[in-house]
Amino acid sequence: MGLKTVEEYKQSLRDGRVVFYNGEKVEDVTTHPALQVGVGTASVDYAMAEMPEYEDLATVTDEKTGEPISRYYYTPKDTDDLLKRHELMVTGTRLGGNTVPFTKDIGADAMNAVSMTANMIGKKEYVERAENFRAHLQKNDLSMAGAMTDVKGNRVLRPSDEKQAHPDYYVRIVDRTKDGIIVRGAKAHITAAPYFNELLVMPCRNMTEADADYAVSFAIPANTKGVIQIAHPFAAHRDQADFPVDLPVRNHTDSMIIFDDVLVPWERVFLCGEWQFAMPLVYNFATLHRHTGCSYHIPMYETMVGVAQAIAEYNGIERAPHIRQEITDLVIQVQTLKSLSRASCLDYEIYGGIPIPNRTITNIAKYSYANNWHACVKIIQDIAGGLLVTAPTYRDWQNPKTKDFLDKYLGGKAGIPTEHRLRMLQMIRHMTRPEGEVVAIHAEGSLFAQRMTIYAEAMPSIQECKKQAEVLAGIQTDD
Amino acid sequence: MGLKTVEEYKQSLRDGRVVFYNGEKVEDVTTHPALQVGVGTASVDYAMAEMPEYEDLATVTDEKTGEPISRYYYTPKDTDDLLKRHELMVTGTRLGGNTVPFTKDIGADAMNAVSMTANMIGKKEYVERAENFRAHLQKNDLSMAGAMTDVKGNRVLRPSDEKQAHPDYYVRIVDRTKDGIIVRGAKAHITAAPYFNELLVMPCRNMTEADADYAVSFAIPANTKGVIQIAHPFAAHRDQADFPVDLPVRNHTDSMIIFDDVLVPWERVFLCGEWQFAMPLVYNFATLHRHTGCSYHIPMYETMVGVAQAIAEYNGIERAPHIRQEITDLVIQVQTLKSLSRASCLDYEIYGGIPIPNRTITNIAKYSYANNWHACVKIIQDIAGGLLVTAPTYRDWQNPKTKDFLDKYLGGKAGIPTEHRLRMLQMIRHMTRPEGEVVAIHAEGSLFAQRMTIYAEAMPSIQECKKQAEVLAGIQTDD
Amino acid sequence: MGLKTVEEYKQSLRDGRVVFYNGEKVEDVTTHPALQVGVGTASVDYAMAEMPEYEDLATVTDEKTGEPISRYYYTPKDTDDLLKRHELMVTGTRLGGNTVPFTKDIGADAMNAVSMTANMIGKKEYVERAENFRAHLQKNDLSMAGAMTDVKGNRVLRPSDEKQAHPDYYVRIVDRTKDGIIVRGAKAHITAAPYFNELLVMPCRNMTEADADYAVSFAIPANTKGVIQIAHPFAAHRDQADFPVDLPVRNHTDSMIIFDDVLVPWERVFLCGEWQFAMPLVYNFATLHRHTGCSYHIPMYETMVGVAQAIAEYNGIERAPHIRQEITDLVIQVQTLKSLSRASCLDYEIYGGIPIPNRTITNIAKYSYANNWHACVKIIQDIAGGLLVTAPTYRDWQNPKTKDFLDKYLGGKAGIPTEHRLRMLQMIRHMTRPEGEVVAIHAEGSLFAQRMTIYAEAMPSIQECKKQAEVLAGIQTDD
């Protein structure tokens, strides 16, 4: 085995998995008109590993076997590893035309979180299972989804709360057999899961003793019996009224994954009732995953800067003071995001023996891009002008009775072809879809989740600052 | 003649007008699959005038003829008239299912601006033409578009600047004949023009003497020879993957209007080279039009409050402190908008003998809803959760293989049917389209246009404040 | 009796009251070097009533006696009365050189709140006591403080909570006798109380049955036995290093009022254990008092606009785009505050038979000026430049060895005397003291108090909006 080719990856998806899309069962995700776009987007990761200029970034030589493995499944050791992993995701996203391949990104975050948590629990079987599973991923170069978010029901109630309409709003263990555990429940928003090989399932919140059966983590192939995925429609095609662009469409969907009493063999079980470790597992994953979110949002924010400057120039307003202010705000945003992402690797923290980006800083970085997305969208729309919505379509451009009028009247600055302006407006229209807004604020955890984490993680340093303030105020305390 | 019925309005649109939609020429706007939705939305205004409960609000008895006329074409006299006009638009928007009919709103803003400017110019023929045209509108109860925004070319250059790629980026007089003037150019973003009777054209900026031929205002029927409209595709149909809603679809499109050397008879010309009055005309219209923008955004913002509270309750989080903070922010926004809109009628100003809402306050009101739209959208998306994007569709709901899973797992607070939650998410998805964002910040003038107007209009009071500050500082000046 | 002169007011303060100031007991507040500044500031109200041009604004003819009384103690009947009261406070503040006299403003808010609550309770004795006390105030034209805020102790605990260090953190009834009640506790931040005639005491929060002894409201003269006031030092003198200004210094201090087992006669008791009415009394007062806060902050914000424009001109930067943006932001702030204040009178509400400004809008108005104060201070400091802190003093100006250097080098725009620039900087330095910041956010209730009130008051309209949203979403509910 070893690194997979794009073709091998596609072949691996024809495995009998159960996936529904817009009300219909999908026969083959690699040929389905919409889902094949997701498959193609994920393929960028495999393609990248085959490109000589990215070999160093995308792969690492396995210390034991001497074989090249994906950098994603390599366990980071220091700042440099963390920065390279970050750079790999940034670069992969750029190669994907501003869409992160996701092929192993979240999966690796989940694998690392499971390893860290296994070390923290300290049970030998968990440590071994994690190591074996990692070796399996490395050897077979597998794509993997990290499945965390439960459907939750009433969001303020605990999993085991009797006020919940039923006990299955969080994935739980309904039985334990000699072959493994039987799990039931559903995970929502699982990115790219319909076309990934493995699903690594984790709890999504802290648990109490009463919730012990909900403290469960495991990995299974996507074609496991009882696993049903319901994907939702996504922008997999260019609009027929759009100017054609000579680049493949890149995008992802996600799925709600139903676990309809699924058997998970013991060697794939990573948490099974140890409710005290649900929270550490969540935190370990969340930090890594939020750092991943930062990584793939950097190219997206850079493109915001780019379209803003482009359409400002096309409109002839790039020197207007208030436009320069707006572009400056975009620059501040993107540079702050990059600096926070990098500084979090400088000041890394170690949990379960594995270094991860600084938790407080990572959450601030994630919060930064999530909290400011709408404001940046607004800036771009402001610079673009109302034509963003009202511009006639490519069909009008093709109609000889209207083409000349459009070409004449929709010009901007002299020397810029009208078609360039219309194409840039079209691109902005696509970039500012509400999907982007919702992904920014909800993917990798809500705004409030980041704020809670920042507060909790920073509390020791807050108390240290308080101590110093008391000294300066001339207050003597016993502690 | 007199008040038109809905049917008479529709019949009036079958007049040979030239309209293109998504690359194809439209035979009959009242039967075209998409444009008929705009026609239906505009019809709400005619229907309202026929409903006894709205008769007082929608109509006024003409002082001369004793006949009922639309309140829109009635010239306001005082605060009460301005508040009633405001209330009429708020109410019409609610009746239109949160879409303003627009049938005469903008047209009346334009008619009033033309009347005011005619009085300010003081030329007898302009005053008479304005009066005659108003009587024509009253008598025939006509729908009318106000066409202001030129396509502009390089947006920082004046109309007559030689650096513009051609001289036709702003509508201009290319010839004067004994029958009238010949005009050429194009107006962009003209709301609902494809299905309105009259087009009232105005300049969109201040002019210098060199721009005199661009200082032109006139009204013509939409089927005038040489008038070509290119509309753009809009959300005229429910998505087939959506839960069906038992209400008509309400929405508008707009058009780019080409004036391909159009003859305008003298009695329909309201400005013809008096470049000094381009700016007053713009300002008169802009104030009224921005007040109209406030009027129809009030119900839209109220609905934001409503969906936020609804989905918070469905998700079980309506008592969470940060959610209450977000809903409070929405309430502050809607109440501030309402208070500014009403206060601007209290402190009205008179130009050309006609009272209009206070210019400074109106611009602040408009700026307020435009500047905060994205932030409010973000709040709603934050409360709704990621399911806003990832929720499976009505088609999955209809498929018996997935329906039960969806019903079970996508429930929120116990007692709220899952379908309610999915429907509310669907509604939020539609409300938070980027079209709404762009309309908020660009329709009725850009954010920067409001800021410039606020600064300019407030300058006398700023200087008054400066004077008082100098007194308090012990500074003696000569003036 | 009847309207008091300034001299009569001063005489009335020599009554044996117990006031401490900066560690020393005050013999006579009207001659104390600092407190006499507060007395002078309060006197502006009495002086205003004697000025013919303000007679109509400042006084009302009593319906029963035909005598003129202060408008403050007149019970408002409609929008016009509310707007006149608002105008009276705005004007009084301007006359006070941007400091509100406060002589009867807060006292009248408290009196009205007591009247409303008496009517809501419906007990005859409370209604009569309120009427009698109002007549007393009218007849003797008395200055009065409204004393609401308790010292609170642990701010998250109820008054009667045993975790409080002692039971006296909120003013409470410690005994009931035939002559009256005995009260103990302390009220903090009571503006101008050291030089006012009467103290009207109210609870500051909602109460439970356990807190019944804390549900107490009463009025007593400031020289009542057992009443001890501790005022704090305030800016009562111009700095000796300042350029002299030929206007009296106007400013207020406040006091912590200790009630050291004070006997209150029954006819002055307005609430005595009816814990259910603590909250309505708080809400009634808070609305009126917050509207008062809006009234006196309007001239303060106008002066912010004035100093910003003045120093921008003196520095030569008034045309710089970013400076115009900042001044526009100040204008938006002041006009929004004025519009909200006026709109709240338009949409007044009636409680206990007395109209008061709309609660939701008033709280938004108050929140608006409180929440934006720091941002406006920042704008002014930004425009003023670093010289705001580093400018040499009037003493350097007087020293012939440095005067000429200062005059030469600290000039700004040619034609503006250097002294004008230094005086304006001095004024800004005084305006941007942290006292102003803290008053803005804490006087009349904290930011969070306004937000809670807005949310609570708006809840019925929020639910109405929710209903409409459900209709538009196609959701049918039973209610």
Added chain:
Amino acid sequence: MGLKTVEEYKQSLRDGRVVFYNGEKVEDVTTHPALQVGVGTASVDYAMAEMPEYEDLATVTDEKTGEPISRYYYTPKDTDDLLKRHELMVTGTRLGGNTVPFTKDIGADAMNAVSMTANMIGKKEYVERAENFRAHLQKNDLSMAGAMTDVKGNRVLRPSDEKQAHPDYYVRIVDRTKDGIIVRGAKAHITAAPYFNELLVMPCRNMTEADADYAVSFAIPANTKGVIQIAHPFAAHRDQADFPVDLPVRNHTDSMIIFDDVLVPWERVFLCGEWQFAMPLVYNFATLHRHTGCSYHIPMYETMVGVAQAIAEYNGIERAPHIRQEITDLVIQVQTLKSLSRASCLDYEIYGGIPIPNRTITNIAKYSYANNWHACVKIIQDIAGGLLVTAPTYRDWQNPKTKDFLDKYLGGKAGIPTEHRLRMLQMIRHMTRPEGEVVAIHAEGSLFAQRMTIYAEAMPSIQECKKQAEVLAGIQTDD
């Protein structure tokens, strides 16, 4: 020679310099009641170098001489040097009780900027003069001010503009002699200059050819003939009404420095008419100086976090959701500032052969703390409560007639001594002085200066982003 002791430093200031303070000439800055506080604050730097635990941070072994020199005057070579220099300033500020010693910080920024610019100009004599002057500073361990900001006059006019009231608003060369140049003008806001040894003067803006005489940089001892400093009063004493604190008062003043036709010998001239290099010199200094600003603001922001948490706990509200939100906002601010400051060292840039922190990121870091200062002050004031202004004084605390009342009634959470609460409020009152606000937004350049720099520095990357956006939009351009 070599490292100076504190005493040697003080002795070196008794050199006949001309300093005025609040209208009077100062005989000896080291014994002047106010200025000796500044001297003491600056002494912290010399004291630090003598403390064994800081030896490695504060000093570097000179490569040539093998002698220890101050790290400040060591030329940085790489990221590690930049981070150490940053850490030195952070630590020095903490040792100074939250006040940066400033002894060589700004001087070293200026020295480095002069070295870089000399290398960029490439004239041998400038390079040698810079090297010699640096050796002089190292050898004599001198304190030095960087004097950049001119008094400017009309701030929108160039130095040589004839509309300026006189030609001396910017320091300029009025004569060139064989001994050196004669300079005239004044520099404002020069921190700590009254008690520093050397003054390094630089231009403060870009210059045109017409401004060549204003393109001048030089260094002179503070006691040079014709140099007159006018300092301004500062908070050099604890308020007598304050609780005493057993720590020395630490604070700085600054001065306006008059250059009254001062002779500067040629070996101390670093720029003399090369107007093209005025801007690079400004930019080189500004970047370093803004990074210094970040360094000393970090401990100040940390103290903000500390006082916020302390007073929240003392008030009993530290668990209230909105208080936690506010403290989270403070944490986000301080961590963002720290991360940007460190990331700017990671991504350093080289000019004139010397590495400096990344310009774009440094300016964003500086802007971040400057732009958010007021908002953070507001948070602290909000948490502290109104007692921040209204709390009685230490004098009341000492008066036995009021002490017990204060102790009883001003308690907060049970178990926290009242005096602790009053002390913390006192400290917050001092921290939130407007001086801090003005320093945050004006020291090291105004907010707008940072924004302009960010925009200018980022332009190459903006254009790169634009290019990529065009590729994604399917736009083919020639460049």
